[in-house]
Amino acid sequence: MTVPHAQVVGWIEEFASTVAENREYLTQLDSAIGDGDHGINMDRGMKAVLGKLEGLEGDDVGGLLKTVGMTLVSSVGGAGGPLYGTLFLQMGTATAGKSELEPEDWAAALDGAVDGVQMRGKAEVGDKTMIDALVPARDAFRSALADGASFAEALNRSAGAAEEGMQSTIPLVARKGRASYLGERSAGHQDPGATSSYMLLKTAAETWSGGA
Amino acid sequence: MTVPHAQVVGWIEEFASTVAENREYLTQLDSAIGDGDHGINMDRGMKAVLGKLEGLEGDDVGGLLKTVGMTLVSSVGGAGGPLYGTLFLQMGTATAGKSELEPEDWAAALDGAVDGVQMRGKAEVGDKTMIDALVPARDAFRSALADGASFAEALNRSAGAAEEGMQSTIPLVARKGRASYLGERSAGHQDPGATSSYMLLKTAAETWSGGA
Amino acid sequence: MKKLINKPDDVVTEALQGMAAAHPDLLRVSFGPNYIVRADAPVQGKVALVSGGGSGHEPMHGGFVGMGMLDAACPGDVFTSPTPDQMIEATKAVDGGAGVVHIVKNYTGDVMNFEMAAELARGEGIEVEAVVIDDDVAVQDSLYTAGRRGVGTTVLAEKICGAAAEEKQSLQQVAELCRRVNVNGRSMGMALTSCIVPAAGTPTFQLGEDEIEIGIGIHGEPGRERRKLAPASEIVESLATPVVEDLPYEEGDQVLAFVNGMGGTPAIELYIVYNELHKLLEERGIKIARNLIGSYITSLEMAGTSITLLKLDDELTRLWDAPVRTPGLRWGA
Amino acid sequence: MKKLINKPDDVVTEALQGMAAAHPDLLRVSFGPNYIVRADAPVQGKVALVSGGGSGHEPMHGGFVGMGMLDAACPGDVFTSPTPDQMIEATKAVDGGAGVVHIVKNYTGDVMNFEMAAELARGEGIEVEAVVIDDDVAVQDSLYTAGRRGVGTTVLAEKICGAAAEEKQSLQQVAELCRRVNVNGRSMGMALTSCIVPAAGTPTFQLGEDEIEIGIGIHGEPGRERRKLAPASEIVESLATPVVEDLPYEEGDQVLAFVNGMGGTPAIELYIVYNELHKLLEERGIKIARNLIGSYITSLEMAGTSITLLKLDDELTRLWDAPVRTPGLRWGA
Ligand SMILES: Nc1ncnc2c1ncn2[C@@H]1O[C@H](COP(=O)(O)OP(=O)(O)O)[C@@H](O)[C@H]1O
Ligand SMILES: Nc1ncnc2c1ncn2[C@@H]1O[C@H](COP(=O)(O)OP(=O)(O)O)[C@@H](O)[C@H]1O
Ligand SMILES: [Mg+2]
Ligand SMILES: [Mg+2]
Ligand SMILES: [Mg+2]
Ligand SMILES: [Mg+2]
Numbered sequence A, B: 001m002t003v004p005h006a007q008v009v010g011w012i013e014e015f016a017s018t019v020a021e022n023r024e025y026l027t028q029l030d031s032a033i034g035d036g037d038h039g040i041n042m043d044r045g046m047k048a049v050l051g052k053l054e055g056l057e058g059d060d061v062g063g064l065l066k067t068v069g070m071t072l073v074s075s076v077g078g079a080g081g082p083l084y085g086t087l088f089l090q091m092g093t094a095t096a097g098k099s100e101l102e103p104e105d106w107a108a109a110l111d112g113a114v115d116g117v118q119m120r121g122k123a124e125v126g127d128k129t130m131i132d133a134l135v136p137a138r139d140a141f142r143s144a145l146a147d148g149a150s151f152a153e154a155l156n157r158s159a160g161a162a163e164e165g166m167q168s169t170i171p172l173v174a175r176k177g178r179a180s181y182l183g184e185r186s187a188g189h190q191d192p193g194a195t196s197s198y199m200l201l202k203t204a205a206e207t208w209s210g211g212a
Numbered sequence C, D: 001m002k003k004l005i006n007k008p009d010d011v012v013t014e015a016l017q018g019m020a021a022a023h024p025d026l027l028r029v030s031f032g033p034n035y036i037v038r039a040d041a042p043v044q045g046k047v048a049l050v051s052g053g054g055s056g057h058e059p060m061h062g063g064f065v066g067m068g069m070l071d072a073a074c075p076g077d078v079f080t081s082p083t084p085d086q087m088i089e090a091t092k093a094v095d096g097g098a099g100v101v102h103i104v105k106n107y108t109g110d111v112m113n114f115e116m117a118a119e120l121a122r123g124e125g126i127e128v129e130a131v132v133i134d135d136d137v138a139v140q141d142s143l144y145t146a147g148r149r150g151v152g153t154t155v156l157a158e159k160i161c162g163a164a165a166e167e168k169q170s171l172q173q174v175a176e177l178c179r180r181v182n183v184n185g186r187s188m189g190m191a192l193t194s195c196i197v198p199a200a201g202t203p204t205f206q207l208g209e210d211e212i213e214i215g216i217g218i219h220g221e222p223g224r225e226r227r228k229l230a231p232a233s234e235i236v237e238s239l240a241t242p243v244v245e246d247l248p249y250e251e252g253d254q255v256l257a258f259v260n261g262m263g264g265t266p267a268i269e270l271y272i273v274y275n276e277l278h279k280l281l282e283e284r285g286i287k288i289a290r291n292l293i294g295s296y297i298t299s300l301e302m303a304g305t306s307i308t309l310l311k312l313d314d315e316l317t318r319l320w321d322a323p324v325r326t327p328g329l330r331w332g333a
Helices: A005-021 A023-033 A038-054 A061-075 A080-094 A103-121 A131-146 A151-168 A178-186 A192-209 B005-021 B023-033 B038-054 B061-075 B080-094 B103-121 B131-146 B151-168 B178-186 B192-209 C008-022 C084-094 C108-123 C153-166 C171-184 C232-246 C267-283 C314-321 D008-022 D084-094 D108-123 D153-166 D171-184 D232-246 D267-283 D314-321
Strands: C027-030 C035-038 C048-055 C072-078 C100-105 C128-133 C185-191 C211-214 C225-228 C254-261 C287-294 C304-311 D027-030 D035-038 D048-055 D072-078 D100-105 D128-133 D185-191 D211-214 D225-228 D254-261 D287-294 D304-311
Touching (some): A005 A023, A005 A038, A005 A061, A023 A178, A023 A192, A038 A080, A061 A080, A061 D084, A080 A192, A080 D108, A103 A151, A103 D108, A131 A151, A131 A192, A151 A192, B005 B038, B023 B178, B023 B192, B038 B061, B038 B192, B061 B080, B061 C084, B080 B103, B080 B192, B080 C108, B103 B131, B131 B151, C008 C027, C008 C048, C008 C072, C008 D287, C048 C084, C048 C108, C084 C100, C084 C108, C100 C171, C128 C153, C128 C171, C153 C185, C153 C254, C153 C314, C171 C185, C171 C304, C185 C232, C211 C232, C232 C304, C254 C267, C254 C314, C267 C287, C287 C314, D008 D048, D035 D084, D048 D084, D048 D108, D048 D153, D072 D084, D084 D100, D084 D108, D100 D108, D128 D153, D128 D171, D153 D171, D153 D185, D153 D254, D153 D304, D153 D314, D171 D185, D171 D304, D171 D314, D232 D267, D232 D304, D254 D267, D254 D314, D267 D304
Parallel strands (some): C100 C128, D254 D287
Antiparallel strands (some): C027 C035, C185 C211, C185 C304, C211 C225, C254 C304, D027 D035, D035 D072, D185 D211, D254 D304
């Protein structure tokens, strides 16, 4: 299995509609420990991305992902904008020139995503951020490949790891982002950014493998 | 029957305690068509008067009433201050030098009260103000005396007329004071100032004649 | 009731103590009777301006004491006109020999107390001219009633007359000017929420989650009409139309547009209101030559706005632009 | 939700249109991307100051654009940091050849977006120095966290650095000064009520009739602690004590005391707060040499207050006193 350009577009569209459906949910999570706008911000950004996709030509996956990143940077704002923007920009760099993705390309894209978010936000696993979903997802994808799993199977294990990572944020005290201002009061709530990152990985698995 | 200086003091004290008891009630009436402070204002003023009474010497009823008036002027503010202040100042002028009040003295005091309030406020009967209680009270007192009624009886008829006058304000549209800004919306509410004026006459009747 | 106060009865006194502590360079506060005078009062040979009214409208009037505006302010209890003894003491403290103008908002209480004070002051040989501001078009005007309330134009009159007094205009000139500002100013206000008088502890009126009051005064008194909540564009239309049509302002007129917050409304909303007002006046060919946007004449923490228009001429514009240095309004100094 | 707005999505745009209509003498507004620059930008040879952040804090930052303060402000969506394209456009529009200082409040979003903008600007050959303000003592500081939020000191830094830039101090000097203001400023805030983000339509947090939040930020985020409503004296004590003890301010120090309203709190309450703060500092032998009392850094219509203290020296005092002419802060001009 490889993932052609059109399916990458499909994934982005699917992520956009998942974010739109979960706009209230993400915002609610952010109200508890942040400023109640994560769903609103991501939805505004992904709607802008959908608008950009329409006019897009060619089949360069890297170019596509960079466009997504640039659009998020200039339409989301807040923490989500630079973080998701950098995530997609780095994914785009990792996949520049490809018209379809091999498993190894996606592994490189996930490396770029994690590195980009960490370069921007300087968060480690356990800080109660997106990173808590992204790092396990990247690691699970690579080790699934090492175990000889199929691309589809690896995507599913990656999404499962993201889900666990997302859930692992619940008891944590936030050390990065707005939630960190709450100190101990941030414990007991699921991180909104980790939740949207799980959605990102889950929609990739669903769109490309049919599984979840 | 005549009313000695000590009983005039008793009336003022009784009026003060009636106002204190009805502080919320008067304020509530004023909330409906004014700014919700008539009870608060009158209570502050009458408490100040009580403080002044303590140090007062001599038996000049006129001097006593003028002191009450001056104290109200400088402690009540709003419309109530100048109106009740002038009322008592004019009552004091009408009874200057008296150590006790004959029926005729009280008639003159009521004349002074009405004239003073009208000079200050320029309201007529029917404007939905204190005047709607005070004018009938003055007129009823004089005509009771003309009918040969006792001082006590005349005081009771005066208080009764004030009560009717107070009630007559309910359907009226206010033409003076703060309630006039409401236009038609002021109809259907009893005027707070007419209510406190009724209390003034009622406490006089109660303190001096035992009746009501 | 949620307020940053200690005891409800101490609100006025403690706010005045705060004023005194904050602005010794601009003003002095006297207690018992309460009044505020500018730090350098009395200014010899200058007409003095005294205003006053209930507290709860801050920065008006105490926050407008200082160079180029008021010489003294008499703060009453919350929403209750001050008493004549405050006014007479303030008048004596600022009289610099050129006479004193009392700027009085048209409320029965304010008018009567200032009347008594003026009688007493004149008895002591001080020349006093009283000017009554009655600019609120929400109130039907009539010979047989108390007439219109004084609202937003008061702020503009205090600024403009303060500048004229600073120029050493005469008592008659300053009083005449004040009447001219009043005649050329019109206002109307609305509330999104009621306010709570500290001594009362509960809202003066109850408004539903989707209701507003149109045509309110500044004392938490209900307005002339209760309506459903509406977009800012409609609200501005309801306020500005009666204002514009009352004077009437004409095409080509230059105006000062004053968008006022009632105390609980933030600047971001006032600019949305201003934006609507600007469009509305542009359509009518009325030019906003000057503006003032902010919470200058308030009703405690009430959310809402009022709109005031003042028809300008060259003299009014020049006096508006003149330097002013008070806690509440300051420029050029 | 009761607000003077039209559609929730249009709040920021329409408020900006209102600013543009109201203050053409002071500033110009660009739309798409949104930013505000002073009317005479770029000022050749002067270091330019750019700030920005989410909207809903008005007058900060847009209301501080003008002579003696900011050269540009980038308004984001309500409570959402602006984007790098706004910042880069604003930076280019105000660069007068002497470099640009970015004044950034320490929120992850603001910091990251300004970082991206600075990288891009430097790529285009503009010298940019970024200074992060992190003065909120309600947040525990730590190497491993995002650190403290930037709040009230931001207003003071923008004023003081604006004056230094006006004096033609160099990029390094202005940036250094800004860091010095930050190091000498401390703040803490509280809320009586929540605010409502227009796009959300409901209060960000729920507070009971007898509850307050201590240690809030400026985005409607809950504070560090929920408490029972208390008298102003106790509230001021809870805010000012951690502020004073953090620096620490010492006996004999001169400070600028900034009592800020959160948007829904009227001036009368702020003066009661100031009165308590004045007494508290007097007891500790700290002298208030300058003060600022009003709603300058707000959270929409939130009721509440924040207290900021800035330790002064002669230079900071001189720069504070220098003329400033913006919609939100003005004196000496
Ligand atoms: N330094 C960081 N590194 C990685 N992720 C972060 C960091 N700071 C915040 N986040 C993520 O951003 C999310 C909040 O995003 P959003 O609500 O859009 O921005 P804001 O906090 O500016 O309102 C958090 O839930 C968290 O996962
Ligand atoms: N011009 C007037 N003449 C007589 N009584 C008046 C006049 N104006 C107002 N009043 C009386 O004053 C009362 C209100 O007094 P109060 O609430 O103490 O003053 P304010 O209206 O200043 O708050 C009214 O109920 C009315 O009876
Ligand atoms: Mg958020
Ligand atoms: Mg009243
Ligand atoms: Mg009153
Ligand atoms: Mg945000």
